[in-house]
Amino acid sequence: MARPVREINxxxxxxxxxxxxxxxxxxxxxxxxxxxxxxxPPPLDPNAEPPKVKExxxxxxxxxxxxxxxxDGKPATLSNLAERTKTFLTNPQNKENMPEMxxxxxxxxxxxxxxxxxxxxxxxxxxxxxxxxxxQNELTKAVNEMRNDLAQRKFGxxxxxxxxxxxxKAIQEAVPVPISEAEPEDVGE
Amino acid sequence: xxxxxxxxxxxxxxxxxxxLPDIIFMLLFFFMVTTTMRETTxxxxxxxxxxxxxxxxxxxxxxxxxxxxxxxxxxxxxxxxRIQLNDRFANVASIQEFVTAERQARDESDRQxxxxxxxxxxxxxxxxxxxxxxxxxxxxALKINYSTRKAAxxxxxxxxx
Numbered sequence: 001m002a003r004p005v006r007e008i009n010x011x012x013x014x015x016x017x018x019x020x021x022x023x024x025x026x027x028x029x030x031x032x033x034x035x036x037x038x039x040x041p042p043p044l045d046p047n048a049e050p051p052k053v054k055e056x057x058x059x060x061x062x063x064x065x066x067x068x069x070x071x072d073g074k075p076a077t078l079s080n081l082a083e084r085t086k087t088f089l090t091n092p093q094n095k096e097n098m099p100e101m102x103x104x105x106x107x108x109x110x111x112x113x114x115x116x117x118x119x120x121x122x123x124x125x126x127x128x129x130x131x132x133x134x135x136q137n138e139l140t141k142a143v144n145e146m147r148n149d150l151a152q153r154k155f156g157x158x159x160x161x162x163x164x165x166x167x168x169k170a171i172q173e174a175v176p177v178p179i180s181e182a183e184p185e186d187v188g189e
Numbered sequence: 190x191x192x193x194x195x196x197x198x199x200x201x202x203x204x205x206x207x208x209l210p211d212i213i214f215m216l217l218f219f220f221m222v223t224t225t226m227r228e229t230t231x232x233x234x235x236x237x238x239x240x241x242x243x244x245x246x247x248x249x250x251x252x253x254x255x256x257x258x259x260x261x262x263x264x265x266x267x268x269x270x271r272i273q274l275n276d277r278f279a280n281v282a283s284i285q286e287f288v289t290a291e292r293q294a295r296d297e298s299d300r301q302x303x304x305x306x307x308x309x310x311x312x313x314x315x316x317x318x319x320x321x322x323x324x325x326x327x328x329x330a331l332k333i334n335y336s337t338r339k340a341a342x343x344x345x346x347x348x349x350x
Contacts, residue, residue, distance in 0.1 A: 007202045021215045033246040035237075035306060035334040043326050125316030129309045130238040132318070133337055140242040 036136055044183070057099045059088045059119045063135055065126030078134055085142035089115045089178065108170045109154055115178070122182040139179055147175045233258035233273045238311040239340035246334055251302050253291045255284070257317060258310030270313045272321065281317070284324035308336040 061081075062070040069076045071084065091098040099117030106112055119139060123132055147159040151171050155162065162168050235258040246252055256273040260266035272279045274287045292300045305325060309318055325333060 004199050005201050008204055021218065033249070033252065033306065033334075033336060034243040034339050035246060035336040036240060036242065037244055037246075037304070037332070037334045040322060040326050040331040040333055042331065043329065123315050123319075125314060125319065127315040128311070129313045129315060129318055130311035132315055133238040133240055133311075133335055136335065137240040137242050137337075140240075144242055 036133065036140055038136070038177075038179075041180075053118060054100070056097050057116045057118055059085065059117065061119055061121045061135065061139075063121075063123040063127045063131055065124040067128055067131040069135065078138060081135065081138040082141040082145070085119060085139055086145055088119075089117045089142065089146060091115065091117070104174075106170050106173055108167055109150075109174055112150070112174045114174060114176075118178045118180050120180050120182060136179075140177070143175060143177050147171050150174055229254075229273075229276050231256065231273070232261060232276075232278060233271055233310070234261050235308045235310045236312075237308060237336045237338050240337040241340055243337050243339050246304065246306060248302075251295070251299055252304050252306050252334075253287075254306050254308055255287075255321060256308045257313055257321065258308075259312070270310070270317055272317070281320045281324055284321055285328040288325065288328040288330045302332070303330065304332045304334050305330050306334045306336050 060070075060072055064070070069078060069081070071081065076084070088098060091101065099115050101113040101115055103111055104114055121135065121139070123135075144159065151157060151159040151162055151167075154171075155167060159168070159171055162171070233256050235256050258270055258273075259268050260271050260278075266278070272281065272284075274283065279287065288305075291303060295303060307318065307321065322333070325331070
């Protein structure tokens with residue numbers, strides 16, 4: 001004889017619903033805005049003299065209207081720009097033609113060497129935005145690597161994993177973003 | 190021996206719908222969480238370039254957007270890249286006005302913390318972007334962000350010059 005069909009226990013339905021809810025919550029990627037953050041220089045005072053910077057402290061990066069890259073007067077490629085920038089800023093071999101260093105006392109870090117190097121970025125009005133971002137990206141990569149190295153040395157953890165806001169500030173101070181964008185002008189070919 | 194009384198009727202009982210509201214609520218919450226309200230209708234087409242070294246933009250309430258790209262309605266507006274501020278096209282000269290308006294809309298304490306996010310199409314020429322940047326400098330809006338998509342670490346092919 002067949003047993004009577006009992007009412008299905010709906011008590012666990014809520015659990016299933018929650019399970020689904022959590023699944024969707026976890027798998028849905030919110031549309032997060034991401035980008036490269038930059039700080040523009042304050043407006044130029046027309047009477048102010050441009051600061052004198054020694055030749056050895058400048059790395060000239062030029063992008064022309066055909067999206068060709070030129071670094072220190074020679075054609076270059078995007079692929080090793082980050083590496084070159086890093087070598088330029090850190091000056092590992094203390095070369096005469098590479099940037100000077102100044103030593104400064106920074107909280108949490110002690111005495112650190114800060115590069116005086118500046119990257120002068122110039123682009124033409126005809127440069128594509130994509131290329132410009134790629135160059136900015138490579139330069140940022142160099143800075144991020146230097147920050148990672150310093151954070152690894154001082155705190156034993158990479159900069160992007162560093163949570164402490166004060167430590168982050170200290171690292172930012174020790175490794176600034178040394179990009180100076182020229183006043184707009186046509187670079188041409 | 191069962192602790193519960195078992196019904197002795199032979200008919201199939203109706204499936205309980207007591208949890209139906211739960212499911213509906215769940216769906217509702219799901220859509221509530223994932224839906225982001227679009228505040229402006231896009232007038233220009235923006236496909237931001239890819240980059241690897243991107244940062245997240247925090248505090249969306251402190252971000253203002255400047256869209257630059259070719260118009261979506263090419264029949265009406267042509268293909269020349271245009272600037273879109275809020276819901277309409279704008280020219281470079283109105284950027285400063287826009288900055289002031291955006292500042293007015295925020296609390297006093299937040300006015301200097303506004304980040305201007307440049308959502309620029311990857312095919313746009315730098316000329317217009319440079320002009321916008323100069324205007325932002327004049328308006329003393331110095332915190333900017335180049336909106337980019339996060340790319341995998343590998344470089345796209347065809348982009349190595």
